[in-house]
Amino acid sequence: MNKPVSPDELITDEDGPLYAPRKKVFPQSVSGRFRSIKWRLMIVCLGVYYFLPFVRWHRGLGAPNQAVLIDFPNSRFYFFFIELWPQEVYYFTGLLVLAALTLFLMNALGGRIWCGYLCPQTVWTDLFYAVERLVEGDRRAQIKADAGPMTVKRAGRRLLKHAIWLVIAWWTGGAWVLYFADAPTLVHDLATFQAPAVAYIWIAALTASTYLLAGHMREQVCVYMCPWPRIQAALTDEWALNVTYKYDRGEPRCSVKKAFDIRSLGEKAGDCIDCNQCVAVCPTGIDIRDGAQLGCIQCGLCIDACDAVMTKVSRKTGLIGYDNDINVQRRVAGKQEIFKPVRARTVVYASLITIVCAVMLYALMSRTLLDVNVLHDRNPIAVRLSDGEIRNGYTIRFLNKRGFDRVIAIDVDGPADAKLHVIGADSVTPDRPMIVIGRDTTTELRVLVTAPFDEKAEKSVPVTFRVTDIGLGEVASATDHFVLP
Amino acid sequence: MSEHDEIDRVSGRSTTGHEWDGIKELNTPLPRWWVLTFYATIIWAIGYWVVYPAWPLVSGYTTGLFQYSTRASVVTDLADLEKLRGEKMAVLGNASLADIEKDPALLALARARGKTVFADNCAPCHGSGGAGAKGYPNLNDDDWLWGGSLDQIMQTIQFGARSGHAKTHEGQMLAFGRDGVLKKDEIVTVANYVRSLSGLSTAPKFDAAAGKKIFTENCTSCHGDNGKGNQEVGAPDLTDKIWLYGSDEDTLVETITNGRAGVMPAWVGRLDPVTVKALAVYVHSLGGGK
Numbered sequence: 001m002n003k004p005v006s007p008d009e010l011i012t013d014e015d016g017p018l019y020a021p022r023k024k025v026f027p028q029s030v031s032g033r034f035r036s037i038k039w040r041l042m043i044v045c046l047g048v049y050y051f052l053p054f055v056r057w058h059r060g061l062g063a064p065n066q067a068v069l070i071d072f073p074n075s076r077f078y079f080f081f082i083e084l085w086p087q088e089v090y091y092f093t094g095l096l097v098l099a100a101l102t103l104f105l106m107n108a109l110g111g112r113i114w115c116g117y118l119c120p121q122t123v124w125t126d127l128f129y130a131v132e133r134l135v136e137g138d139r140r141a142q143i144k145a146d147a148g149p150m151t152v153k154r155a156g157r158r159l160l161k162h163a164i165w166l167v168i169a170w171w172t173g174g175a176w177v178l179y180f181a182d183a184p185t186l187v188h189d190l191a192t193f194q195a196p197a198v199a200y201i202w203i204a205a206l207t208a209s210t211y212l213l214a215g216h217m218r219e220q221v222c223v224y225m226c227p228w229p230r231i232q233a234a235l236t237d238e239w240a241l242n243v244t245y246k247y248d249r250g251e252p253r254c255s256v257k258k259a260f261d262i263r264s265l266g267e268k269a270g271d272c273i274d275c276n277q278c279v280a281v282c283p284t285g286i287d288i289r290d291g292a293q294l295g296c297i298q299c300g301l302c303i304d305a306c307d308a309v310m311t312k313v314s315r316k317t318g319l320i321g322y323d324n325d326i327n328v329q330r331r332v333a334g335k336q337e338i339f340k341p342v343r344a345r346t347v348v349y350a351s352l353i354t355i356v357c358a359v360m361l362y363a364l365m366s367r368t369l370l371d372v373n374v375l376h377d378r379n380p381i382a383v384r385l386s387d388g389e390i391r392n393g394y395t396i397r398f399l400n401k402r403g404f405d406r407v408i409a410i411d412v413d414g415p416a417d418a419k420l421h422v423i424g425a426d427s428v429t430p431d432r433p434m435i436v437i438g439r440d441t442t443t444e445l446r447v448l449v450t451a452p453f454d455e456k457a458e459k460s461v462p463v464t465f466r467v468t469d470i471g472l473g474e475v476a477s478a479t480d481h482f483v484l485p
Numbered sequence: 486m487s488e489h490d491e492i493d494r495v496s497g498r499s500t501t502g503h504e505w506d507g508i509k510e511l512n513t514p515l516p517r518w519w520v521l522t523f524y525a526t527i528i529w530a531i532g533y534w535v536v537y538p539a540w541p542l543v544s545g546y547t548t549g550l551f552q553y554s555t556r557a558s559v560v561t562d563l564a565d566l567e568k569l570r571g572e573k574m575a576v577l578g579n580a581s582l583a584d585i586e587k588d589p590a591l592l593a594l595a596r597a598r599g600k601t602v603f604a605d606n607c608a609p610c611h612g613s614g615g616a617g618a619k620g621y622p623n624l625n626d627d628d629w630l631w632g633g634s635l636d637q638i639m640q641t642i643q644f645g646a647r648s649g650h651a652k653t654h655e656g657q658m659l660a661f662g663r664d665g666v667l668k669k670d671e672i673v674t675v676a677n678y679v680r681s682l683s684g685l686s687t688a689p690k691f692d693a694a695a696g697k698k699i700f701t702e703n704c705t706s707c708h709g710d711n712g713k714g715n716q717e718v719g720a721p722d723l724t725d726k727i728w729l730y731g732s733d734e735d736t737l738v739e740t741i742t743n744g745r746a747g748v749m750p751a752w753v754g755r756l757d758p759v760t761v762k763a764l765a766v767y768v769h770s771l772g773g774g775k
Contacts, residue, residue: 377614378614379612379613379614379616380612380614380615380616380623380625383616383623383625383626383772383773384626384726384727385626385627385628385726385727385773386626386627386628386722386725386726386727387725387726388726391625391626391772393625393771393772421772423592423770423772424586424587424589424592424770435589436589443589444593446596446770446772448772
């Protein structure tokens with residue numbers, strides 16, 4: 001039984017909110033090895049994303065000359081020398097498998113390389129941070145302004161920052177739609193307000209999502225929204241290198257002066273001088289010295305910050321670095337560090353990547369550019385002609401994946417003395433039916449196969465339609481059945 | 486609610502004053518956002534009544550300011566479809582039947598249109614694939630009562646057979662038995678003779694000479710001296726392997742006794758000329774076209 005509780009003793013929501021309030025992050029600018037790697041990767045990633053639609057690739061007359069194009073109206077995907085039809089979309093399955101395995105391999109070798117350097121969320125957030133620092137000043141200035149009152153100058157700067165953010169976000173959305181239509185034409189149409197509404201809608205949606213994700217949500221996307229940190233933690237092992245604070249070297253933390261004193265007494269002092277630079281530069285606002293954690297995207301900026309400080313205080317760099325707990329323990333025990341990039345896990349991932357690559361390459365090389373499908377008439381299955389012969393009707397569909405028209409001949413292998421009759425083709429070429437199939441398209445034909453009636457023959461015999469490109473000699477065939485009534 | 490202003494000791498909330506077996510109901514008002522949304526829906530509903538059809542009246546209903554009607558939009562949608570189709574099919578109207586068959590693009594268009602029209606209008610008798618049934622010709626084979634050229638097929642579709650249209654195909658199989666022209670045993674004899682024309686087995690005591698005599702006297706005027714038939718009057722070829730009603734003796738006796746006069750309706754006026762054209766091309770392309 002519940003006892004009556006006096007109102008004074010009630011437990012209320014005032015214990016605290018259900019959600020942790022966001023800690024504002026003002027990452028400080030930093031320079032160094034990893035920062036310059038990140039700048040370069042950002043330039044490459046964004047450069048590819050923003051400018052790839054403008055790269056031209058000549059495919060011949062009548063075909064689009066955009067190197068990378070997802071052509072929905074005509075259901076084609078163009079990637080430089082590759083042109084995929086909708087039924088070949090399984091290549092993308094291969095790409096996705098490849099992407100997943102590469103992610104796993106990166107994780108097994110160097111932790112969250114994807115998160116720290118390549119993930120769009122990281123790249124765009126990094127860019128937005130750079131803009132923020134450019135306009136509103138570095139960490140200190142931002143913290144000071146944030147604590148102080150809103151002034152006209154500050155409001156102006158903030159407005160400028162958001163304006164630049166929006167321009168970047170808008171360009172991001174704009175680049176996206178360029179992958180789905182001829183880029184120069186679409187740019188012109190967009191500028192003159194003649195582009196289809198769907199283009200504007202997509203630009204608006206992606207502008208909003210970029211502005212929101214990179215400008216406002218930032219590290220919260222990684223900490224709260226992204227599934228990869230959770231999966232990553234489950235996929236990693238003790239040998240994977242992660243951005244690690246080498247606490248065996250760093251602890252106990254003490255100031256430079258105190259460390260000098262301790263060392264002069266011949267005792268061990270930690271290298272960490274507790275300057276907090278690693279925290280100041282962190283884009284997700286965590287303290288790497290707390291060990292591996294969900295919020296750490298392993299961008300390596302704390303390594304740069306720490307190295308700079310270590311150089312200043314004349315200590316060895318690398319207090320924070322790519323390392324793992326095994327080596328920390330070994331150093332504590334006075335043993336040699338060991339690194340095992342080659343181990344069962346990485347070998348398996350690498351082999352799987354090789355296999356998937358090989359399979360995809362084979363599938364791509366051996367894909368047919370001439371194909372034929374056949375469908376037997378359902379009703380009637382067989383027709384008896386006036387002279388007693390039996391006829392079966394078929395619908396045949398040809399696929400010409402080449403960029404030019406071609407003449408193909410159709411032959412049939414099937415019941416004895418079978419005659420082939422192609423509706424619409426035989427008046428021109430009665431002996432061996434030939435038709436022209438248009439470039440980069442499919443053609444459907446009605447085909448009749450007639451054979452003498454033989455009571456002793458099987459009720460159903462295989463019939464193979466062979467199509468031969470007269471010019472190139474390419475052959476494709478499809479098999480169905482010839483059925484007696 | 487002042488008379489119920491009792492404060493619940495546990496929750497610190499006021500009660501409604503309702504009490505059942507000592508259990509008092511707390512006053513838990515709806516959230517403000519909920520109430521506002523509710524009011525908004527009421528206002529929306531009133532607006533909806535004004536602009537859209539809403540209330541039934543004695544004869545009719547309130548039509549609303551927008552004059553919206555799903556029935557009216559069906560009519561306009563259908564009209565739009567007809568217009569669109571008319572534009573697409575105009576090329577067929579301008580081309581001759583032979584030209585349509587020669588041009589792959591026109592052929593594909595005509596076949597596509599013909600196929601849907603066939604399914605809507607012809608399939609009930611001729612079957613979804615034109616395979617026919619007893620009394621309804623198979624349109625896939627090469628045996629034609631009224632001719633299997635493109636023009637002849639189109640003629641038959643337009644005006645039908647024994648349809649009552651002024652230009653329809655005429656001619657019928659007489660009821661030789663019912664009208665007393667032939668006696669029962671003569672009918673059996675000539676039925677066996679007809680079977681022999683296409684190489685089918687005959688009854689053991691069949692008199693071929695008598696059969697031929699009866700056939701020559703009664704049947705050749707329509708079916709021809711050799712029984713090859715006559716497409717002018719829709720008389721089938723009796724020497725081939727295709728039988729519209731059946732080739733067994735009983736069926737033949739029935740045919741000769743009671744006659745046959747299957748009807749194909751005239752489609753002119755029911756289908757527009759371009760559609761009939763497409764239909765003719767489609768039927769011709771089923772395989773049996775001459």
